[in-house]
Amino acid sequence: MAESYDVIVLGSGPGGYVAAIRASQLGLRTAIVERENLGGICLNWGCIPTKALLRSAEVFHQMKHAKAYGLSADNVSADIAAVVARSRGVAKQLNQGVTHLMKKNKIAVHMGEGKLTAPGKLAVTADGRTSELEARHIIIATGARARELPKAKSDGRRIWTYRHAMVPQELPEKLLVIGSGAIGIEFASFYNDMGSKVTVVEMLDRIVPVEDAEVSAFLEKALKKQGLEIHTATNVTIDEVGRDAVRVTLKAKDGKEARDSFSHVIVAVGIVPNVENIGLEELKIEPDQRFHIKVDELGRTNVPGVWAIGDCVAGPWLAHKASHEGVAAAEAIAKELGKDTHPHALDRRNIPGCTYCHPQIASVGLTEAAAKEAGHDVKAGVFPFIGNGKAIALGEAEGFIKTVFDAKTGELLGAHMIGAEVTELIQGFVVGKTLETTEAELIASVFPHPTLSEMMHESTLAAFGRAIHV
């Protein structure tokens, strides 16, 4: 006889496990199905282990520049195996943390491949044995994986995806990174800091193309100064994957062609959703135009009782977005099951994005160009790190904070930052945006001195012609 639940979550990434915990908090009998590691890609193979790697790179970078702080460090070297081992240790610790959270919240964990067989029915296969589970609602949270180049599939030797790039056996001598989104740029930055010779190729006309154009320009300049080679508006063709090298042709939009060869290639050209072999076709669950699962604002698919969240639905494909969708779906399900909850759909205008390159990037809301395109009469302000005392004391005077306001209503439309620790600063603007702040509240807020956050205040003042320290 099949085990029966109120909710089964398929996939235990930051969308799935958070949805399961929220469902359990609301008094629903909940199970989660995972084929590999609790915590999913994010904390086993994504966000968290890469942050561990980047931290090593950052410490290494600081040690090499110890002199600038009046310190000396001789014979500084990196042991890539030890750096990777630390990263895996961090991932393992968090994986155990999620195991504990499942237990604490009395969520049944079923390890194995899950597949919907009918609405409310899920088959879980592990070690060749299949068991049946039943639930009134099923949340699909299967996530996504790296998009591959059609003619040069990743092999883990010369052609890598993020997954290989995270556990290198050796430091690439000469690395080509294809794609300059968050993942590509983070690895480019990491391997550059570790000592590889790194080239980045981007098809569009600027790197980190989802960010504000000023941020892209600033980052390109900063990375070039660090020794990276960057080609924008350029296509790559992989001509030959040899035993020790990959030969490629770089073809710029203006027609210029160049041939080059690299010891390793990281492919970071986006993601594809994990929607195969989970029963979507059989249940006639509809995809959207980009082959992600089509859902409404609370995560309902076209089939009653089947929900989907996170990277397997429309973007942005970010862990924190998946978690919020998971909460919204769990609350919507609880409401359908008669619980007193008030699900709120995620406001997509207020989802921040962070890129942990060096210097860091963080943003929320509309870029200046997007705001103008949307018909806003815009007031934008920029405040540079060089005007901030704390930044100078840290030896991190590189970067800026830009804010975009609607000139008529004073609404904060977007914030765009590049520089040290900006990924920790952006939440201030996220809270403000979620509370629908105008410039008046930001200007009236007292930012502590001496902190980097003072630049958030100054940037707002700058948008209205009132900055103090520039």
Added chain:
Amino acid sequence: MPIAIRMPALSPTMKEGRLAKWLVKVGDSVSSGDIMAEIETDKATMEFEAVDEGTIASLDVAEGTDGVEVGTVIAILVGDDEETDSAAAAPKASPPAPAASPAASEPKAAPGPAPAPIPASAGKGARLIASPLARRLAAEKGVDLGAIAGSGPNGRIVRADVDTARSAPRAETRAAAAPAEAPKPQAAAPAAPAQKLTDAIPDFGIPFADARLSSMRKVIARRLTESKSQVPHIYLTVDVRLDALLKLRGELNEALAARQVKLSVNDLLIKALGLALIAVPRCNVAFGGDVLRSYSRADISVAVSIPAGLITPIITDAATKPVSQISAEMGTLAARAREGKLMPSEYQGGTASLSNMGMMGIRQFEAVINPPQGMIMAIGAGEKRPWVMADGTLGVASAMSATGSFDHRAIDGADGAQLMAAFRDLIEKPLGLLV
């Protein structure tokens, strides 16, 4: 320097008001004392006079806007030597004001923190929860936040709610602003396709028309709810024989006809209640939580029905005023009330109330106390009734029923009964009303 004209507080309790009508337009010159606008407060429509001299550069709140909070900028005035256009549209181009703060030099684009609406907008404990952006948009577009249901967490009003409210056609009747022209405000809405303005009332599929509440109706609703939910009412009813009072009134009116005085029964009842309160001072009180206030003067709030609702102009010191004076005062107060022209001091206060529904044929009713007052007298219709006479035989008498509602926290039943008896005795032996 442009001068920001702000929503005035026209009475001590005024938190917001309705900009009923602009009497000036952009480009008009005004000088001190000119009437700029008509502003409707909780209870009355008042004229708003200019204090400064200058030219109107912009009117920032549209005519008919509800819920304009005190302190909100409603217009910009510039000195006559300044260019009106530059002050309103491009203030930075105006050379005489280089030192102006950004907030002052960009009155429209960037109001700055100062004029941000005061959050504590509603009455006791009822804070209006709305996002800063929603507040600003509502102020700019003339949307009454008090009339919107919020869709954010815990009912918070967010931008989307203001946008929705703006796009909905305004079904509001302008009854309160122009009471004389709109005698039946609720019926004024035509049977056009119903615009649903609330989710508070379930839709049963019955044809309907929604109308937004006027400021006065909102105050009535709030005050009556407070009274009925917080004040324990006790009701005491007496039957009162009117023959002597009616006879006296007839004689008085005959004698006073030359002076063009015509006393109504109500004028005499106001006097009677005033005297009764002085005779039974334990009923001329206000309940103040841990304090009981006893008044040594009886000011009677008299309920007057007006097209937009109800208002209670006050006859001060009713016990010592001659009935003729009460009658004259009541005449002008009622007329001004119907025009919506009462001053706050004319309807705020009072130590007890009198509500008379006799002319509408109501035999007897219980009225709701108007806190912090301690009592209200409800008067029913005077009528011929079978009556047991003093000698024990059955006869016919003119009589009415009067019911006092008392705040039982402040007034004991026995004291209330004494007041009812004093009131009845004054009416049945009415010469006491004249001295």
